[in-house]
Amino acid sequence: MxxxxxxxxxxxxxxxxxxxxxxxxxxxxxxxxxxxxxxxVNIAGRQLRKGRTGMIALVVPELDVAYFSELAKHVMTEADRRGMTVLLHQTNGERTRELAALHGFDAQFTDGVILSPLALLPHDLETRDRRLPVVLLGERPWASRTDHVGVDNVRASREATEHLLAGGRRRIAVIGGALRGRQGTDRLRTQGYQQALQAAGLPFDAGLVVPVDAYHWQDGARAAASLLERPERPDALLCLNDHLALGAVRALHEHGVRVPGDVHVVGFDDIEASRFMIPSLTTVAPDKAEIARAAVSLLLQRVEDPAASVHAPQDRTAPHRLIVRESTGGA
Amino acid sequence: MxxxxxxxxxxxxxxxxxxxxxxxxxxxxxxxxxxxxxxxVNIAGRQLRKGRTGMIALVVPELDVAYFSELAKHVMTEADRRGMTVLLHQTNGERTRELAALHGFDAQFTDGVILSPLALLPHDLETRDRRLPVVLLGERPWASRTDHVGVDNVRASREATEHLLAGGRRRIAVIGGALRGRQGTDRLRTQGYQQALQAAGLPFDAGLVVPVDAYHWQDGARAAASLLERPERPDALLCLNDHLALGAVRALHEHGVRVPGDVHVVGFDDIEASRFMIPSLTTVAPDKAEIARAAVSLLLQRVEDPAASVHAPQDRTAPHRLIVRESTGGA
DNA sequence: CAACATATTTACATCGATGTAATGGCGTGG
DNA sequence: CCACGCCATTACATCGATGTAAATATGTTG
Structure with missing residues (x-):
């Protein structure tokens, strides 16, 4: 040459x-x-000299959960705009894989990591190698010294519940909810739900909080089916993501329960399917584009100025809004 | 150290x-x-010396098309099993991006590429740098000298159409179909459709073949709505992917047309949503795991033995099957 | 004990790009 | 004509890992 x-x-x-x-x-x-x-140019040669690869990793639990693939699309668009390449990984929610991501995988070929953790423990974050910039997505329940982007889950969930209450609902079940354990998204959303009940002066029935194994269609279907076996059926379902909600709607349908006629249903995430399902799904829509923008921007700040690793950790809350559709009797 | x-x-x-x-x-x-x-270990140092990165790229049109995110999941699982890391990219169907992928992006940090092309021209494949191993997914309409994994689209489409015919359908529209232009998936599936009609002795009506801009929900909805404006409505829709089909079902529903009562609907891809929609969707299910396995295996063959670049290009056809569900009156 | 085989470790060069500092060329002011 | 400064280019070292080959250690055989 x-x-x-x-x-x-x-x-x-x-x-x-x-x-x-x-x-x-x-x-x-x-x-x-x-x-x-x-x-x-040979990236290897360049990185060896410069110490940068121009690649960032986006690490999510599962790509076939629409929320994550939609988010991934936004992150890639944003990274592209800023001249970065995205390396996409899935963890299946396994702690070992999340840890590997935190530490830049086996090797170092990434300038930084955007991680949506499920199984990570507080301790894992404390002991991570601070030379690798990391931005966490979703919940950040521990006061970690790591940048973070999320939405106000408690408030979002409270609003969704209030919407159900406003629709005359009185026995609202929470599919995917959690009462104890780590302060994850599920916990926070359940809290918002409880707040709304309390504000409305309604009793809280722990039996209406149904945990699930994963946030997939069939888990929602299973949970809904189990709720129908109860003597006193719920008149609304607050489902902690849209897959759960759509799976639940399907199960209700199979049991001859009408939505929204007999039961109202709300989801979270506003995945595309929710607009087109029959009935269309009322859901809490986080601003995915904004989440992606904030995450990439926070990450690149650290990448470009490693000395700033001492800067105080940043915390960004992306907006969300409730989109009312047919499943709660809406338009 | x-x-x-x-x-x-x-x-x-x-x-x-x-x-x-x-x-x-x-x-x-x-x-x-x-x-x-x-x-x-520092990957850059290693690659500089060894010339390999242990990374392969998977390049698809769009990650929020469920077929691709589900496929991506399988490819990542398979690559993982074989000690490789996957770099995931989307092209939005733009030729420039597909070209960039063919040439290993701006830099060389990938040992090989699995590409699902939309806009690529035969010429692009002829002039590519043969040192970078490439496996094409989907259709390979030109006799290129590149490895390829796909399904038998003509046959799959013929079978799907035969199923509709067996259900007593006589006016079957094709959403996403194509009569002319490049020999892509759309063309081949339309051919299969025509073969089935011919075998049944039915006339072919070009007006029933509705092209779409993209394979998204709203394109299906739009196409279905336009078909309903015709004087003589179709009694079945053959939709070239599940998003189109589900969007179409939604549009029919909004127009008071019942599925499967008035119109039968079939899709392609068997994405997860199709099992849970109301009605559940009859669809052609390609064996995604097998496609992923074959693609990774073909690619690694070339990667591991670059001398084999002279070997004859390989062609693998993955199996598919028709899954009959409610949208065509099935179980 | 010599000669040789085997095991373990290391010196050195190398992959490609680039930071640092030095070289050589040329023009300008004194 | 010299000193100095600016520009364009290059020599050299370097990033980290590893292939090659050589050095060293250890053991074995006749």
Whole structure:
């Protein structure tokens, strides 16, 4: 390459990096050589020297959970805009994989990591290698010293519950809810639900909080089916994501229970399917584009200024809104 | 690192790569040093030397099309099993991005690429740099010299159409179909449809073939709505993917048309949503796990034996089956 | 004990890009 | 004509891991 253009390797490098003191003549010669030989910089060489790869990792539990694939799309768009490449990973919610991500996987080929954790323990965050910039998505229940982007889950859940109450609902079940254990998204959303009940002066029935194994369609279906076996059926379901909600609607349908006629249903995430289901689904829509933007921006701040690793951890709360659709009797 | 363990850098390397002639003693010492210092190999250094990164790219049009995110999951699982890391990219169906993928992006940090093309031209494949192993997914309409994994689209579509015919349908529309232009998936599936009609002795009405901009929910809804404006309505919809089908079902519902009562609907891909929609969707299910397995396996063959780049291009056809559900009056 | 085989470890060069500092060319002011 | 400064280019070292080959240690055989 350098020989072909008749210059030194360094001059090629200078041309590629737009160093100003290069004569028009050599610049042209080098560019021509680049085209002629189809030359492309070798990332490995560059990183070895610069210490940066231009890649960031996005690590989520599962790609076939629509919320995450939709989010991934936004993150990739945003990263692209900022000249970064995204390495996408899934953890299946396994702690070992989340840990691996926190530590930059087996090797170091990533400038930073955006991680949506499920199983991580507080301790894992304390002991992580602070040289690798990390942004957490979702809940950040522990006062960790790590940047974080999320939504106000308690409030969102309270609003969703209030909407159900306003629709005359009195026995609202929570599918995917949690009363104890780690202060995760499920816990917070359940809290919001409890707050709304309390504000309305309604009793809280722990039996209406149904935990699930995963946030998938069939878990929602199973949970809904189990609720129907109770002597006193619920008249509304607050489902902690849209897959659960849609699975639940399906199960209700199979049992001849009408939505919204007999039971109202609300979900979280506003995945695309929810707009098109029959009935369409009322859901809490987090601003995914904003989440992606904030996460990438926070991460690149740390990447570009590693010295800032001492800066106080940042916390961003993205907006959300309740989208009322047919499943709660809406338009 | 090396100093900490009191050995040379090469010995560390030997331990990491399980070189056999290392004394138990030094091996232990090095391992301890690794733990103590949290050492991890630097991929850049390794690749610079070895020329391999252990990463492959999976490049698809859009991640929020469930078929692709489900496929991605399988590819990642399979790659993981074989010690590879997957770099996931989306092209939005833009030719420039597909080209960039073919050429290993701006830089070379990928050992190979699995590409699901939409806009690529035959010429692009002819002129690609053959040093980068590539496996194409989906259709491979041109006799390219590139490995390929797909399903038998013509047959699958014919079977789906036959199923509709067996259900007494006589005016079957094709949403997403194509009569002319590149020999893509749409063309092939339309051909299968035509074959089935012909075999049944039914006339072919080009007006029933409705092209779409993209394979998204709203495109299906729009297409279905336009079909309902025709004087003579179709009594079945063959939708070339599940998103189109589900969007179409929604549109029919909004127009008071019952599925399967008035119109039968079939989709392609068997995404998870299709099992849970109301009505559940009859669909052609490609064996995604098998597609992923074949693609990764073909790719790694080339990666591991670059000399084999002269081997004849391979072509794998993954199995598919028709899953009959409620939208065509099934169980 | 010499000669040789085997095991273990290391020195050195190398992959490609680039930061640092030095080189050589040229113009300007004194 | 010299000193100095600016510009364009390059020599060299370096990032980290590893292949090659050589050095060293240890053991074995005749």
């Amino acid at each position: 350098a020989e072909y253009a008749g210059v030194s390797a360094k001059t090629v490098s200078n041309v590629i990096n737009d160093y100003e003191h290069v004569s028009e003549q050599t610049r042209a010669a080098v560019k021509e050589a680049i085209d002629a030989l189809g030359y492309r | 090396a100093e900490y363990a009191g050995v040379s850098a090469k010995t560390v390397s030997n331990v990491i790569n399980d070189y056999e002639h290392v004394s138990e003693q030094t091996r232990a010492a090095v391992k301890e040093a690794i733990d103590a210092l949290g050492y991890r």
